[in-house]
Amino acid sequence: MDLGTLIGIVLSFGLVLSAIMTGSSLIIFVSVPSLLIVVGGTIGAGLVNYPMNYIIGVIGVIKNTFFSSLDSPAEIIDRFKDYANRARREGILSLEPLIKEIDDDYMRKGLQLTVDGLEPQTIQEILETEISYLAERHATGADVVSALGTLAPAMGMIGTVIGLVQMLQTMSDPSSIGPAMAVALLTTLYGALIANLILMPMAGKLKARSKEEILLREMIMEGILSISKGENPRIIEEKLNSYLPPKDRIVSE
Template sequence: MDLATVIGIVLSFGLVVAAILTGSSLMVFISVPSALIVLGGTIGAALVNYPLSYVIGVIGVIKNTFFSNLDTPASVIDKFKDYANRARREGILSLEPLLKEIDDDYMRKGLQLTVDGLEPQTIQEIMETEISYLQERHETGADVVAVLGTLAPAMGMIGTVIGLVQMLQTMSDPSTIGPAMAVALLTTLYGAILANLVFNPMSGKLKTRSKEEVLIREMILEGILAISKGENPRIIEEKLNSFLPPKDRVTDQP
């Protein structure tokens, strides 16, 4: 669970609700027509912009802002030090029994290719292709969420225009002015909240998640190539540490 995402959403919505409650009832800011215009319009426009599978897949994409099962860079370095020492002492085939214990599909695939005896250049080509398409998938997911963030305020403005038209058409009846004006203003509010408190921040978090996963995979690729070339475990550690800022690097305790 990503605490930053949870804390951010709870804090932002909590402060907005608290500000509302200091001046009026929360029920004043609840409007079913406004919600239908913003939510329905945003989803409908997204379906025009993207295939159905992309829009449905947004649910899974958004889940990635709350949950992350990535290995830490330090754990990746420790694993490859162990693999390199084992391969150096017992041979590359000694890694084969360990494959079923590896949860990371990318790492398991790379080590399997190494155990199978493929040339380092071939392994690099295969694994770099995986990274390339991973980035493309992540970019698409973040783009879909960003588009939702762009569409929501636009739907809010459309709702505002609808509400104003309804208000102007019924100016002779003062009792209808209030509800029409509420729809006009609340749709703008809903669109702004969805865009600025939900969709746009989540799109940014997804891009950050993508960079983190790409970094881990690049470290894994470097470690696999080093093992396939039979490099010294200490050299492998130094190579993997070069991916990290100095304060995060793994060093052997004296």
Template sequence: MDLASVIGIVLSFGLVVSAILTGSSLTIFISVPSFLIVIGGTIGASLVNYPMSYVVGVVGVIKNAFFTSIQPPAEVIAQFLDFSNRARREGILSLEPVVKEVDDEFLRKGLQLTVDGLDPETIQEIMETELSYLDERHQSGADVVAVMGTLAPAMGMIGTVIGLVQMLQTMSDPSTIGPAMAVALLTTLYGAILSNLVFNPISGKLKVRHKQEQLIREMVLEGILSICKGENPRIIEEKLNSYLAPKDRKQGE
């Protein structure tokens, strides 16, 4: 679980709720009509903008912001040093038992293609295609969440207009002014909270996750091609270290 995301959500909502409780009861900020306008309108507009599978899949996309773990680059380098040393000592076929032990699907596929004896150009073409479609899937997921972040405050403004119209039409009855104004203001509040505390931050986290995973995938591809070409482990280490900032690089003994 991503601790930063959890802390951020808890901290932001906790401070908002605490600020409310210092001056009033939390119950006066609960409005079913406002909730329906913002949530229903956001989901409905998203369904117009995207295929249903994209919108339904947004739950899994949001889950990735909290639960996806990225393998540290240092572990990737150490892994490939082990693979390259084994391949140089015992041959490429010695990596075949390792393939079944690898959890990462992208790495497992690259190793299998290498063990199968495909040439580096073919392996690069296949794995770069995988990378391009990975980029497309990640981008579409982040885009759906970002669009929902744009739609939520817009739905809040629509709710505000609805509440104001209801208030103006019933000005002769003072008892109706309060509920109508509550709908008008709470829809704006709900839209702003969902946009700025949920959807937009999660969209940003997904984009960061994608960049991290893309870096690991590119390192894996470089390592696979280097092993396939029979390069020296020291050279492979230097190549993979070049993907990292100088402070993050670890040199072998």
């Protein structure tokens, strides 16, 4: 689980709530009509902007900001050193029994193509296509979340206008001015909070997570191509290390 996302949300909302409770009661900042305008309006506008399956899929996309199942670069390098050593000692077909034990679909597919005897250029074309469409799917998910983050403050402004209109129409009744003004201001607050503390930061996290996964996929592709060419395990390690910052590189003893 990504503690950074969880800590960030808890910390940001916690500080906002603490500031509110320091000066007044929290209950006066609760408005069901404001929440319906912002949340309902944002989802509705999102459905107009994107196909329904995109909006429904946002739940799974947001989940990726909390959970990550990516292998560490060090683990990937160790795996390919082992695979390369096996391939040099026992032949490329010795990797076939190991393929079923690999959880990563991308790595499993690449090694299977290698074992099947495809040319390195063909393997590279297939794996690069996989990376290309992976990047496109990730970009779409981040764009949807970002678009919802843009729509939320706009719906807050619409709620503000609604509240002001209600207030102006009932100026003769002083008791109705307060609730109408509350809806006007709270919708803006809700839209700003949802956009700036949840949706926009999550869109940024998704983009960062996508870059991280693409980098790991490129490392895996480099390792697979090197094995298919029969390169020395030491050379493979150096190639894969080049994808990492100097401080994170693995130094063999």
